[in-house]
Amino acid sequence: MAEVVDENIPPPLNPKVRDLPWYTPFRWLKLAVGDIRATPTGLLFYGTAYAAMGWAIRSLFGYAPEHTMTLVTGFLLAGPFICLGLYEISRRHETVAKVRLLPTLTALRINFAGISLFAIILALIVAGWMRVSVVVFALFFTENVPDLSLILSPAFLTQPDNLTFMIVWLGSGAFFALLTFALSVVSIPIMLDRDRDTLTAMFASVKVCLVNPICMATWGAIIVALVLLGFALWGVGVAVTVPLVGHATWHAYRALIE
DSSP: OOOOOOTTSOOOOOOOBOOOOTTHHHHHHHHHHHHHHHOHHHHHHHHHHHHHHHHHHHHHHTTOHHHHHHHHHHHHHHHHHHTHHHHHHHHHHTTOSSOOHHHHTTGGGGGHHHHHHHHHHHHHHHHHHHHHHHHHHHHHOSSOOOOHHHHTSGGGGGSHHHHHHHHHHHHHHHHHHHHHHHHHSSHHHHHHHHOOOHHHHHHHHHHHHHHOHHHHHHHHHHHHHHHHHHHHTTTTTHHHHHHHHHHHHHHHHHHHBO
16 A cells, blocks of 8 residues: 655755854844844834833842843843744745734744744743852852942952852853753744744754854854843843844854755
């Protein structure tokens, strides 16, 4: 009896990853600016939402530096998911000249199961980082936690205990950041564009990092710098820097995966 093959089932993704020079991420940013110019409503809507998140963090937790620093870095870890609508704008730009904003708000439906599972994985990573961050603060500051302005000042590091705290806190955060970056650098764009499952997309993302360590290190540093710069500008800067990273991530996927 002949085997019945469903032609609608896509073949497994065994990604062919391009080896790119270290400076390639700057080209992605240039392409991202083009997407923003083509659909300024995306920047207006999503940028306003990100700025509102930044202001909420500052307003609600400004009195507690341990929570502020944890949530800002947690925002960075959750970035691959919260930029979903921006990926969809860039994806649609490849086929249509003018992209409508409304359909991008429901981009999750394109691959609901895969992207939702990945969002849960990201949420678990963020939750793990929040717990570790609070514990590190509690271990080093048993009484009063210094003000955020003091923690971020060079004078704070002149004390040996404070320097040790910063090394431990940043080291712990770097572990979660590298883990998230390796699993997510192109994961959601793959699930959005090729309708792949979560594990396949994460495998492709890790492979991208292994093939392009210098390029990915450059891209990761740019992401961190842009997001932190956005928060440093009273939280308003994320209205521009996060959409820029989101659109550029789509072009990173296009450039890295054949």
